[in-house]
Amino acid sequence: MAEETKPELPTKMEETEEGTVLFNVPFPTGKDLSGLKEMAPIIIKQPYHIEYIHSYGQDSPFFAGLANGRFLVCREPQTGYTYANPRGHDMYTGRETEWVEIPAEGRVHAFTVCHFGSEEFLPECPFVLALIEFEGVDTLFLGRLLGVDPAEASVDWIGMKVKPRYRRLSKFKPTDVYFVPAE
Amino acid sequence: MRPVYAVSGGVSKFTKARPDKTFPAIVKEAYDYALADLGLEHPQFFEIVDGTVCSYFSDHFARQLMAGIMVQDYLGLCPKPSHRVEGGGATGGICFQEGYKAIASGYMDVCLCYGFETMSHVNTWKGNEFIALASDVSFDYPVGGFYSGYYAMMVTRHMKEFGTTPEQMAYVSIKNHMNATFNPYAQKHMRLTVEDVRNAPMVAWPLTRLDICVMSDGAACTVLASEEGLAKLEKAAGKRLPRVRVTGIGRGTDAMRMADRPHQSFEQFLRYNLLPHEDTAESRAYYRDLWDRGFRYPGVHSFRAGRMASKEAYARAGIYDPLHELDFVELHDAYTSSEIQTYEDMGLCRYGEGGPFAASGKAFMPGVDYGLDLPEEPVCPVNPSGGLIACGHPVGATGLMQAVFAIWQLQGTIAKHFGNPTLQVPNARRGAIHSHAGTGTYVTVSILEREE
Numbered sequence: 043m044a045e046e047t048k049p050e051l052p053t054k055m056e057e058t059e060e061g062t063v064l065f066n067v068p069f070p071t072g073k074d075l076s077g078l079k080e081m082a083p084i085i086i087k088q089p090y091h092i093e094y095i096h097s098y099g100q101d102s103p104f105f106a107g108l109a110n111g112r113f114l115v116c117r118e119p120q121t122g123y124t125y126a127n128p129r130g131h132d133m134y135t136g137r138e139t140e141w142v143e144i145p146a147e148g149r150v151h152a153f154t155v156c157h158f159g160s161e162e163f164l165p166e167c168p169f170v171l172a173l174i175e176f177e178g179v180d181t182l183f184l185g186r187l188l189g190v191d192p193a194e195a196s197v198d199w200i201g202m203k204v205k206p207r208y209r210r211l212s213k214f215k216p217t218d219v220y221f222v223p224a225e
Numbered sequence: 226m227r228p229v230y231a232v233s234g235g236v237s238k239f240t241k242a243r244p245d246k247t248f249p250a251i252v253k254e255a256y257d258y259a260l261a262d263l264g265l266e267h268p269q270f271f272e273i274v275d276g277t278v279c280s281y282f283s284d285h286f287a288r289q290l291m292a293g294i295m296v297q298d299y300l301g302l303c304p305k306p307s308h309r310v311e312g313g314g315a316t317g318g319i320c321f322q323e324g325y326k327a328i329a330s331g332y333m334d335v336c337l338c339y340g341f342e343t344m345s346h347v348n349t350w351k352g353n354e355f356i357a358l359a360s361d362v363s364f365d366y367p368v369g370g371f372y373s374g375y376y377a378m379m380v381t382r383h384m385k386e387f388g389t390t391p392e393q394m395a396y397v398s399i400k401n402h403m404n405a406t407f408n409p410y411a412q413k414h415m416r417l418t419v420e421d422v423r424n425a426p427m428v429a430w431p432l433t434r435l436d437i438c439v440m441s442d443g444a445a446c447t448v449l450a451s452e453e454g455l456a457k458l459e460k461a462a463g464k465r466l467p468r469v470r471v472t473g474i475g476r477g478t479d480a481m482r483m484a485d486r487p488h489q490s491f492e493q494f495l496r497y498n499l500l501p502h503e504d505t506a507e508s509r510a511y512y513r514d515l516w517d518r519g520f521r522y523p524g525v526h527s528f529r530a531g532r533m534a535s536k537e538a539y540a541r542a543g544i545y546d547p548l549h550e551l552d553f554v555e556l557h558d559a560y561t562s563s564e565i566q567t568y569e570d571m572g573l574c575r576y577g578e579g580g581p582f583a584a585s586g587k588a589f590m591p592g593v594d595y596g597l598d599l600p601e602e603p604v605c606p607v608n609p610s611g612g613l614i615a616c617g618h619p620v621g622a623t624g625l626m627q628a629v630f631a632i633w634q635l636q637g638t639i640a641k642h643f644g645n646p647t648l649q650v651p652n653a654r655r656g657a658i659h660s661h662a663g664t665g666t667y668v669t670v671s672i673l674e675r676e677e
Contacts, residue, residue, distance in 0.1 A: 133487075154432075159374065184365060195430040
């Protein structure tokens with residue numbers, strides 16, 4: 043019979059960054075200032091918050107497509123070179139590309155499970171990032187992969203057939219489309 | 226172009242946080258060290274130096290636009306010419322090359338390159354967010370912007386294509402951390418085993434915390450000079466200075482979005498990306514076989530920018546067989562996996578052979594006990610200093626730190642600067658420094674040589 047283990051009791055207080063309001067610090071009262079070279083640094087908080095008015099410019103139809111459950115790629119009309127990500131001009135010929143709709147069914151080309159991340163995405167950890175390859179498309183697409191167990195990561199996931207799902211309530215972000223195993 | 230000499234350098238000790246000083250004062254530490262090593266005081270150097278190049282990566286970390294001029298001002302170098310360069314992780318390497326260009330072109334006889342980053346002013350998670358802003362903010366960042374995640378995706382593809390293992394990556398971590406135990410400038414001093422690396426907290430599968438460099442506060446600087454500049458410095462110092470020459474620079478680029486990297490044909494690879502020493506029937510057959518099995522170049526497993534930077538730098542420096550013609554390499558190991566990828570880009574081994582190369586012992590230091598059973602003798606030590614993984618990565622300083630360590634290696638002065646001779650590469654005559662940005666978007670390679 044397995045021995046029952048008690049959960050460990052916390053022995054460390056959580057560190058937070060609120061700090062405290064301080065209106066003064068000690069300072070030499072006399073004329074001797076030589077001790078100031080040994081003074082500890084004063085560290086204050088500087089808040090910084092911005093909202094940008096970000097335009098997707100010529101890439102906007104891609105997001106309009108996702109909002110309508112349709113996946114658009116960009117194709118050079120003469121060579122047929124096709125980008126999975128929006129790209130207004132082809133990098134080889136310099137010519138303008140055209141929009142083409144594809145079913146966005148593909149395979150996992152590379153992936154990772156993020157157990158940590160940037161502040162914005164920490165609450166979502168662990169999550170799976172994957173580069174998806176589509177038949178007839180020359181480059182890859184970065185998206186989230188759902189429906190796989192993050193604890194069971196394996197190189198065997200590479201090559202897995204995946205299909206797209208679209209958010210019903212669009213956020214007009216590339217995550218309006220995400221991928222799940224197709225079989 | 227005129228000959229360019231790298232005559233001196235200085236590095237602040239890299240550390241997690243330097244709340245005791247502002248960034249200009251941290252650069253001042255590196256600057257004072259470089260001048261003291263020349264035997265010069267600031268007023269003497271001021272009379273000789275023609276101008277500067279400043280390197281820092283992030284306006285977000287600095288939260289101070291035009292931070293470069295604040296350093297120029299604090300060092301007492303106004304009103305000399307200066308400009309700031311920025312190219313992600315390669316900022317320091319680009320700075321070094323811009324200083325090189327200033328000398329080589331005849332614009333300056335003496336140029337100071339300085340760089341810094343203070344990354345401790347935000348918490349690690351916000352720092353990851355700032356760094357991830359160096360990926361496409363419309364298509365990459367919103368999906369889960371995290372650089373360790375991007376590199377981990379490259380790893381899984383490298384594993385799939387070539388059979389590279391996390392244990393082979395752990396060898397890089399062990400090597401670089403162990404080397405750094407003899408480098409007093411390094412942020413981390415750790416003796417590790419493969420199990421330690423694999424059992425560390427998982428960050429982005431399969432990369433653990435010990436596969437990834439940390440954020441740092443730090444600064445570094447180098448003094449570059451023409452023959453005329455060297456003569457002026459020697460006259461002022463009243464002594465002969467060791468000759469370390471920059472014999473070649475190279476730089477390459479690639480698409481910002483990793484997903485957009487092309488999948489070139491075998492013929493295109495041969496035409497544009499093959500290194501001269503790989504142009505043999507045997508290596509052509511090796512690559513033909515890779516292509517037949519589905520390999521595409523550069524894909525997400527290789528850095529075309531690193532290959533092009535190497536190719537250009539080697540051609541200028543007259544290097545044919547890098548593994549045997551370089552005595553050491555200081556390369557941008559932000560991840561153990563990217564060190565392995567870079568072995569291949571720099572031609573220390575062929576594409577696909579980086580994993581076995583990492584575990585072979587060829588890139589280890591002679592005379593250091595790593596606690597590993599290494600099948601081969603050291604040939605070309607890679608990151609003898611400990612690299613980014615152990616030294617830390619205060620972005621704008623990193624590429625210049627590599628230059629400083631390379632200068633000391635080639636001067637044969639590692640014992641003097643590190644306080645012990647363990648990391649001195651025996652009879653080091655030629656070395657390469659490699660600085661790398663983004664997911665492989667800007668890469669610089671510079672070759673330094675001792676001139677007898």
